[in-house]
Amino acid sequence: MQHCAGACGRKQRPATLAEIFWICLRCSAAAECSPLYIVAQLLNTSRERMTLWVWPCCSRSAGYSQGQSAEDAPFGRNWAAEVLQPPRPRRPRNTGALPNRLLGALALLRDPAELDGEGLGRAATAAAREGLDDEAWWAALTKRTKELSDSLAMHDVSLILNGMARSRRLDKQLVQALLPRICANLVYLTSAHLAMLASSVAKAEIHNPQFTNLLTRELKSVGNVLKLQLLPHLSDGFKLAGNGSQEAP
Missing domain, CATH: 1.25.40 (Serine Threonine Protein Phosphatase 5, Tetratricopeptide repeat)
Structure with a gap:
Protein backbone atom coordinates (compact mmCIF):
# COMPACT_ATOMS: atom_id res chain seq x y z
CA MET A 1 0.00 0.00 0.00
CA GLN A 2 1.04 3.60 -0.48
CA HIS A 3 0.13 6.66 1.50
CA CYS A 4 -0.34 10.04 -0.17
CA ALA A 5 -0.95 12.88 2.25
CA GLY A 6 -1.14 15.89 -0.11
CA ALA A 7 -1.62 18.95 2.09
CA CYS A 8 -0.24 17.34 5.20
CA GLY A 9 3.27 17.79 3.79
CA ARG A 10 4.26 14.12 3.88
CA LYS A 11 5.91 12.42 0.95
CA GLN A 12 4.50 9.39 -0.75
CA ARG A 13 5.76 6.32 1.06
CA PRO A 14 4.61 2.83 1.99
CA ALA A 15 2.49 2.85 5.11
CA THR A 16 0.51 0.39 7.13
CA LEU A 17 -3.12 0.90 7.99
CA ALA A 18 -2.20 1.64 11.60
CA GLU A 19 0.25 4.37 10.55
CA ILE A 20 -2.28 5.92 8.20
CA PHE A 21 -4.89 5.88 10.96
CA TRP A 22 -2.62 7.76 13.39
CA ILE A 23 -1.56 10.22 10.67
CA CYS A 24 -5.22 11.05 10.13
CA LEU A 25 -5.77 11.56 13.84
CA ARG A 26 -2.74 13.86 14.17
CA CYS A 27 -3.81 15.92 11.17
CA SER A 28 -7.26 16.45 12.58
CA ALA A 29 -5.98 17.16 16.09
CA ALA A 30 -3.51 19.76 14.79
CA ALA A 31 -6.30 21.44 12.82
CA GLU A 32 -4.21 21.16 9.67
CA CYS A 33 -7.26 20.07 7.73
CA SER A 34 -10.90 19.28 8.23
CA PRO A 35 -12.09 15.65 8.79
CA LEU A 36 -10.44 13.32 6.32
CA TYR A 37 -11.86 11.11 3.62
CA ILE A 38 -10.14 7.77 3.18
CA VAL A 39 -10.70 6.34 -0.28
CA ALA A 40 -9.16 3.42 -2.09
CA GLN A 41 -8.36 2.95 -5.76
CA LEU A 42 -7.74 -0.44 -7.29
CA LEU A 43 -4.76 -0.12 -9.65
CA ASN A 44 -5.42 -3.36 -11.52
CA THR A 45 -7.22 -6.65 -11.16
CA SER A 46 -4.69 -7.94 -8.64
CA ARG A 47 -5.97 -7.99 -5.08
CA GLU A 48 -2.49 -7.47 -3.60
CA ARG A 49 -1.87 -4.06 -5.18
CA MET A 50 -4.01 -1.27 -3.81
CA THR A 51 -3.31 2.42 -3.21
CA LEU A 52 -4.86 3.92 -0.11
CA TRP A 53 -5.29 7.68 -0.42
CA VAL A 54 -5.72 9.85 2.64
CA TRP A 55 -7.05 13.14 1.33
CA PRO A 56 -8.18 16.09 3.48
CA CYS A 57 -11.62 17.48 2.76
CA CYS A 58 -10.57 21.11 2.29
CA SER A 59 -10.00 23.36 -0.72
CA ARG A 60 -6.30 23.91 0.05
CA SER A 61 -5.42 20.22 0.01
CA ALA A 62 -7.96 18.94 -2.49
CA GLY A 63 -6.33 21.00 -5.23
CA TYR A 64 -9.25 23.04 -6.53
CA SER A 65 -9.81 26.77 -6.54
CA GLN A 66 -12.78 28.76 -5.33
CA GLY A 67 -14.39 28.62 -8.75
CA GLN A 68 -14.15 24.83 -8.81
CA SER A 69 -16.71 22.68 -7.08
CA ALA A 70 -15.77 19.91 -4.70
CA GLU A 71 -17.60 17.43 -6.91
CA ASP A 72 -15.31 18.15 -9.94
CA ALA A 73 -12.01 18.39 -8.06
CA PRO A 74 -9.39 15.60 -8.11
CA PHE A 75 -10.19 13.10 -5.43
CA GLY A 76 -13.31 15.05 -4.56
CA ARG A 77 -16.22 13.81 -2.55
CA ASN A 78 -17.64 11.59 -5.27
CA TRP A 79 -14.34 10.17 -6.48
CA ALA A 80 -14.62 6.38 -6.64
CA ALA A 81 -18.02 6.71 -4.99
CA GLU A 82 -19.45 3.67 -6.73
CA VAL A 83 -16.80 1.39 -5.24
CA LEU A 84 -15.98 2.83 -1.86
CA GLN A 85 -18.88 4.61 -0.25
CA PRO A 86 -21.04 2.42 1.97
CA PRO A 87 -24.69 2.16 1.04
CA ARG A 88 -26.70 5.05 2.37
CA PRO A 89 -29.17 4.20 5.11
CA ARG A 90 -32.62 3.83 3.73
CA ARG A 91 -35.12 6.39 4.81
CA PRO A 92 -38.16 4.97 6.57
CA ARG A 93 -40.87 4.52 4.03
CA ASN A 94 -43.98 6.55 4.59
CA THR A 95 -46.60 3.83 4.55
CA GLY A 96 -49.37 6.33 5.05
CA ALA A 97 -50.51 4.51 8.19
CA LEU A 98 -53.18 6.35 10.13
CA PRO A 99 -53.84 6.21 13.88
Whole structure:
Protein backbone atom coordinates (compact mmCIF):
# COMPACT_ATOMS: atom_id res chain seq x y z
CA MET A 1 0.00 0.00 0.00
CA GLN A 2 1.04 3.60 -0.48
CA HIS A 3 0.13 6.66 1.50
CA CYS A 4 -0.34 10.04 -0.17
CA ALA A 5 -0.95 12.88 2.25
CA GLY A 6 -1.14 15.89 -0.11
CA ALA A 7 -1.62 18.95 2.09
CA CYS A 8 -0.24 17.34 5.20
CA GLY A 9 3.27 17.79 3.79
CA ARG A 10 4.26 14.12 3.88
CA LYS A 11 5.91 12.42 0.95
CA GLN A 12 4.50 9.39 -0.75
CA ARG A 13 5.76 6.32 1.06
CA PRO A 14 4.61 2.83 1.99
CA ALA A 15 2.49 2.85 5.11
CA THR A 16 0.51 0.39 7.13
CA LEU A 17 -3.12 0.90 7.99
CA ALA A 18 -2.20 1.64 11.60
CA GLU A 19 0.25 4.37 10.55
CA ILE A 20 -2.28 5.92 8.20
CA PHE A 21 -4.89 5.88 10.96
CA TRP A 22 -2.62 7.76 13.39
CA ILE A 23 -1.56 10.22 10.67
CA CYS A 24 -5.22 11.05 10.13
CA LEU A 25 -5.77 11.56 13.84
CA ARG A 26 -2.74 13.86 14.17
CA CYS A 27 -3.81 15.92 11.17
CA SER A 28 -7.26 16.45 12.58
CA ALA A 29 -5.98 17.16 16.09
CA ALA A 30 -3.51 19.76 14.79
CA ALA A 31 -6.30 21.44 12.82
CA GLU A 32 -4.21 21.16 9.67
CA CYS A 33 -7.26 20.07 7.73
CA SER A 34 -10.90 19.28 8.23
CA PRO A 35 -12.09 15.65 8.79
CA LEU A 36 -10.44 13.32 6.32
CA TYR A 37 -11.86 11.11 3.62
CA ILE A 38 -10.14 7.77 3.18
CA VAL A 39 -10.70 6.34 -0.28
CA ALA A 40 -9.16 3.42 -2.09
CA GLN A 41 -8.36 2.95 -5.76
CA LEU A 42 -7.74 -0.44 -7.29
CA LEU A 43 -4.76 -0.12 -9.65
CA ASN A 44 -5.42 -3.36 -11.52
CA THR A 45 -7.22 -6.65 -11.16
CA SER A 46 -4.69 -7.94 -8.64
CA ARG A 47 -5.97 -7.99 -5.08
CA GLU A 48 -2.49 -7.47 -3.60
CA ARG A 49 -1.87 -4.06 -5.18
CA MET A 50 -4.01 -1.27 -3.81
CA THR A 51 -3.31 2.42 -3.21
CA LEU A 52 -4.86 3.92 -0.11
CA TRP A 53 -5.29 7.68 -0.42
CA VAL A 54 -5.72 9.85 2.64
CA TRP A 55 -7.05 13.14 1.33
CA PRO A 56 -8.18 16.09 3.48
CA CYS A 57 -11.62 17.48 2.76
CA CYS A 58 -10.57 21.11 2.29
CA SER A 59 -10.00 23.36 -0.72
CA ARG A 60 -6.30 23.91 0.05
CA SER A 61 -5.42 20.22 0.01
CA ALA A 62 -7.96 18.94 -2.49
CA GLY A 63 -6.33 21.00 -5.23
CA TYR A 64 -9.25 23.04 -6.53
CA SER A 65 -9.81 26.77 -6.54
CA GLN A 66 -12.78 28.76 -5.33
CA GLY A 67 -14.39 28.62 -8.75
CA GLN A 68 -14.15 24.83 -8.81
CA SER A 69 -16.71 22.68 -7.08
CA ALA A 70 -15.77 19.91 -4.70
CA GLU A 71 -17.60 17.43 -6.91
CA ASP A 72 -15.31 18.15 -9.94
CA ALA A 73 -12.01 18.39 -8.06
CA PRO A 74 -9.39 15.60 -8.11
CA PHE A 75 -10.19 13.10 -5.43
CA GLY A 76 -13.31 15.05 -4.56
CA ARG A 77 -16.22 13.81 -2.55
CA ASN A 78 -17.64 11.59 -5.27
CA TRP A 79 -14.34 10.17 -6.48
CA ALA A 80 -14.62 6.38 -6.64
CA ALA A 81 -18.02 6.71 -4.99
CA GLU A 82 -19.45 3.67 -6.73
CA VAL A 83 -16.80 1.39 -5.24
CA LEU A 84 -15.98 2.83 -1.86
CA GLN A 85 -18.88 4.61 -0.25
CA PRO A 86 -21.04 2.42 1.97
CA PRO A 87 -24.69 2.16 1.04
CA ARG A 88 -26.70 5.05 2.37
CA PRO A 89 -29.17 4.20 5.11
CA ARG A 90 -32.62 3.83 3.73
CA ARG A 91 -35.12 6.39 4.81
CA PRO A 92 -38.16 4.97 6.57
CA ARG A 93 -40.87 4.52 4.03
CA ASN A 94 -43.98 6.55 4.59
CA THR A 95 -46.60 3.83 4.55
CA GLY A 96 -49.37 6.33 5.05
CA ALA A 97 -50.51 4.51 8.19
CA LEU A 98 -53.18 6.35 10.13
CA PRO A 99 -53.84 6.21 13.88
CA ASN A 100 -56.06 3.36 15.00
CA ARG A 101 -58.70 5.78 16.25
CA LEU A 102 -58.97 7.43 12.85
CA LEU A 103 -59.00 4.08 11.06
CA GLY A 104 -61.80 2.93 13.34
CA ALA A 105 -63.76 6.11 12.71
CA LEU A 106 -63.36 5.68 8.95
CA ALA A 107 -64.48 2.06 9.15
CA LEU A 108 -67.46 3.16 11.21
CA LEU A 109 -68.64 5.37 8.36
CA ARG A 110 -68.80 2.47 5.92
CA ASP A 111 -71.47 -0.15 5.48
CA PRO A 112 -70.48 -3.25 7.51
CA ALA A 113 -71.32 -5.39 4.47
CA GLU A 114 -68.33 -3.82 2.67
CA LEU A 115 -65.77 -4.42 5.44
CA ASP A 116 -63.22 -7.20 5.74
CA GLY A 117 -62.22 -8.86 9.00
CA GLU A 118 -59.77 -6.14 10.00
CA GLY A 119 -62.30 -3.43 9.20
CA LEU A 120 -64.97 -5.20 11.24
CA GLY A 121 -62.68 -5.29 14.27
CA ARG A 122 -61.87 -1.60 13.98
CA ALA A 123 -65.49 -0.65 13.37
CA ALA A 124 -66.72 -2.66 16.37
CA THR A 125 -64.09 -1.08 18.62
CA ALA A 126 -64.92 2.43 17.39
CA ALA A 127 -68.66 1.84 17.76
CA ALA A 128 -68.22 0.67 21.35
CA ARG A 129 -65.97 3.61 22.14
CA GLU A 130 -68.38 6.14 20.64
CA GLY A 131 -71.43 4.49 22.19
CA LEU A 132 -73.16 3.86 18.87
CA ASP A 133 -76.80 2.92 19.47
CA ASP A 134 -77.96 1.81 16.04
CA GLU A 135 -79.73 -1.53 16.00
CA ALA A 136 -79.59 -1.83 12.22
CA TRP A 137 -75.85 -1.15 12.13
CA TRP A 138 -75.08 -3.76 14.79
CA ALA A 139 -77.31 -6.27 13.00
CA ALA A 140 -75.41 -5.64 9.76
CA LEU A 141 -72.10 -6.05 11.61
CA THR A 142 -73.25 -9.35 13.09
CA LYS A 143 -74.42 -10.60 9.70
CA ARG A 144 -71.12 -9.71 8.04
CA THR A 145 -69.17 -11.38 10.85
CA LYS A 146 -71.15 -14.59 10.35
CA GLU A 147 -70.39 -14.49 6.63
CA LEU A 148 -66.65 -14.23 7.31
CA SER A 149 -66.59 -16.47 10.39
CA ASP A 150 -64.49 -19.17 8.69
CA SER A 151 -61.76 -16.79 7.53
CA LEU A 152 -61.54 -14.22 10.34
CA ALA A 153 -58.23 -13.83 12.11
CA MET A 154 -58.41 -14.52 15.84
CA HIS A 155 -57.29 -11.05 16.88
CA ASP A 156 -60.06 -9.61 14.70
CA VAL A 157 -62.55 -12.01 16.32
CA SER A 158 -61.49 -10.80 19.76
CA LEU A 159 -61.94 -7.15 18.75
CA ILE A 160 -65.35 -7.78 17.19
CA LEU A 161 -66.70 -9.74 20.16
CA ASN A 162 -65.19 -7.27 22.62
CA GLY A 163 -66.90 -4.36 20.85
CA MET A 164 -70.20 -6.22 20.86
CA ALA A 165 -69.83 -7.10 24.53
CA ARG A 166 -69.03 -3.53 25.55
CA SER A 167 -72.10 -2.30 23.66
CA ARG A 168 -74.28 -5.15 24.95
CA ARG A 169 -74.91 -6.31 21.39
CA LEU A 170 -73.53 -9.83 21.69
CA ASP A 171 -75.11 -12.49 19.50
CA LYS A 172 -75.01 -15.80 21.35
CA GLN A 173 -75.31 -17.85 18.17
CA LEU A 174 -72.36 -16.01 16.66
CA VAL A 175 -70.19 -16.68 19.72
CA GLN A 176 -71.16 -20.36 19.68
CA ALA A 177 -70.31 -20.58 15.98
CA LEU A 178 -66.89 -19.02 16.56
CA LEU A 179 -66.07 -20.99 19.72
CA PRO A 180 -64.58 -24.09 17.97
CA ARG A 181 -62.10 -21.91 16.07
CA ILE A 182 -61.38 -19.93 19.23
CA CYS A 183 -60.54 -23.11 21.15
CA ALA A 184 -58.36 -24.40 18.31
CA ASN A 185 -56.32 -21.18 18.13
CA LEU A 186 -56.32 -20.05 21.74
CA VAL A 187 -52.63 -20.86 22.12
CA TYR A 188 -51.68 -18.24 19.51
CA LEU A 189 -53.45 -15.31 21.20
CA THR A 190 -51.84 -12.61 23.29
CA SER A 191 -52.88 -12.02 26.89
CA ALA A 192 -54.95 -8.96 25.91
CA HIS A 193 -56.91 -10.90 23.28
CA LEU A 194 -57.39 -13.77 25.75
CA ALA A 195 -58.99 -11.33 28.17
CA MET A 196 -61.28 -9.94 25.45
CA LEU A 197 -62.45 -13.40 24.39
CA ALA A 198 -62.92 -14.68 27.94
CA SER A 199 -65.02 -11.65 28.86
CA SER A 200 -67.07 -11.92 25.66
CA VAL A 201 -67.77 -15.64 26.10
CA ALA A 202 -68.75 -15.04 29.71
CA LYS A 203 -71.11 -12.17 28.85
CA ALA A 204 -72.71 -14.32 26.17
CA GLU A 205 -73.44 -16.81 29.02
CA ILE A 206 -71.99 -19.74 27.13
CA HIS A 207 -70.94 -22.65 29.35
CA ASN A 208 -68.12 -24.50 27.61
CA PRO A 209 -65.80 -26.66 29.75
CA GLN A 210 -63.33 -27.08 26.88
CA PHE A 211 -62.86 -23.33 26.56
CA THR A 212 -62.41 -22.99 30.34
CA ASN A 213 -59.80 -25.76 30.46
CA LEU A 214 -57.85 -24.27 27.57
CA LEU A 215 -58.05 -20.81 29.08
CA THR A 216 -56.79 -22.14 32.41
CA ARG A 217 -53.86 -23.81 30.68
CA GLU A 218 -52.91 -20.58 28.94
CA LEU A 219 -53.12 -18.62 32.19
CA LYS A 220 -50.69 -21.03 33.82
CA SER A 221 -48.10 -20.16 31.18
CA VAL A 222 -48.18 -16.39 31.70
CA GLY A 223 -46.41 -14.43 34.40
CA ASN A 224 -47.91 -13.44 37.73
CA VAL A 225 -47.96 -9.76 36.75
CA LEU A 226 -50.07 -10.51 33.70
CA LYS A 227 -52.41 -12.66 35.77
CA LEU A 228 -53.06 -9.76 38.13
CA GLN A 229 -53.67 -7.40 35.21
CA LEU A 230 -56.08 -9.79 33.50
CA LEU A 231 -57.89 -10.96 36.63
CA PRO A 232 -60.68 -8.34 36.51
CA HIS A 233 -61.44 -9.29 32.90
CA LEU A 234 -61.18 -13.05 33.39
CA SER A 235 -62.98 -13.48 36.70
CA ASP A 236 -66.46 -13.27 35.18
CA GLY A 237 -65.39 -15.77 32.52
CA PHE A 238 -64.68 -18.40 35.14
CA LYS A 239 -67.83 -17.58 37.07
CA LEU A 240 -70.12 -18.01 34.08
CA ALA A 241 -68.28 -20.76 32.22
CA GLY A 242 -70.10 -23.43 34.21
CA ASN A 243 -67.02 -25.39 35.20
CA GLY A 244 -66.56 -24.86 38.91
CA SER A 245 -63.84 -27.47 39.23
CA GLN A 246 -61.41 -25.39 37.13
CA GLU A 247 -60.02 -22.24 38.73
CA ALA A 248 -57.42 -19.82 37.59
CA PRO A 249 -54.18 -20.15 39.55
